[in-house]
Amino acid sequence: MGKPQEQRRKEIVQATMDLTAELGIKSVTTQAIADKVGIAQPTVFRHFKTRDDIFAAVIGWIAENLSKAILSGTNPDDSPDEQLRKLLKNQLTFINKHRAVPKILFSDVLNLESPKLKALLQELMNGYIKRVTQLLQQGKENGLFRKNLDTDQTARYIAALIQGLLVRWSVYEFNFSLEKEAEIIWNFLQPVLKEN
Amino acid sequence: MGKPQEQRRKEIVQATMDLTAELGIKSVTTQAIADKVGIAQPTVFRHFKTRDDIFAAVIGWIAENLSKAILSGTNPDDSPDEQLRKLLKNQLTFINKHRAVPKILFSDVLNLESPKLKALLQELMNGYIKRVTQLLQQGKENGLFRKNLDTDQTARYIAALIQGLLVRWSVYEFNFSLEKEAEIIWNFLQPVLKEN
């Protein structure tokens, strides 16, 4: 029943994400992945050299699709604060559909076990913070945000806030809607961003 | 060289925390703990029935000492916002000295592996949020904070913010000072809390 390489790789990546959301990274064994895909355990290693490589592919998938999602429906002509609002909204909507994301992104297991994966994760995180900083900077220049806003600092805190939110969401087994939370966070941030 | 029960238990808990800070939970094997304490691996099981029990004791230690630290030097006569400022400061100062804390508190490994440990962690977290909510409520009643402040929501976001900060601190290998950060976070929160 040999399927072509690309197809199987995608299936394995998807199965890994599903299992991670359900069980947490630690329980995602190569056997469990194989079972989910419907192949034998050694077959997994025909498509990925090591287990780490599977997770690297998962992180790659997340990086690609998360940035697509964040950009979708945004318009460079929108005001920076509208763009930032949409970024948060899109980000949380995407993650709401992919419960594995927080478990992968904020896993100390992956972070500590493999320098390669750690680097991938930090790159993704840095890109995110850079984009938020950019929007804050633009908003500042447009006079939308307060003149004395520390854009770097604020971007890091926004990232931290969302990260904390996601960890809670994942620890409490996804029992609240992330999409609703986007609006609430946005309101929470208003007094930080805007002069009055 | 038999030492009395209580002494050894403390040594084991301490060794576990040290190793967790250095290597992450996953690498803290009973063998590693034994080596650090200077005893044989089976001896660990004379003092704790299972590995999970060791981590339960660690969480107990953290819960006890973290709440002590948070309360230390606070005065019920201080204004609620001064008390809240000190709470954040004390909390971050304590954690700055105990690098294992974020790794333990926000570990999905512990959270998912053992319902018992998960319950302990959530209890600790709920107590923290409750205390912050209380202070926000008092500040609101005193007219220090804005009348329309959602104390529950804000307390959860403060917790999330700090959690995100701690995860970053731990992922970036403790390369910035948490104590300084307390002041910065406090300033960041001002516009959220206060009317103007």
Place this chain on the structure above:
DNA sequence: ATAAAAAGCAATTAATTACTCACCTTTAGA
């Protein structure tokens, strides 16, 4: 059509690791 490459598998391996067992040594209390 056919040979080579890719995909598949059953069986096994090698490493790790929490935990047990049988026995010895130290400590504390009657």
Place this chain on the structure above:
DNA sequence: TCTAAAGGTGAGTAATTAATTGCTTTTTAT
């Protein structure tokens, strides 16, 4: 002082699991 419990150990065990091996089947390109 003597004994029983507590603390300690070396040598296992059993379970888990990533990765390998040797072989078969399927797919693909010529």
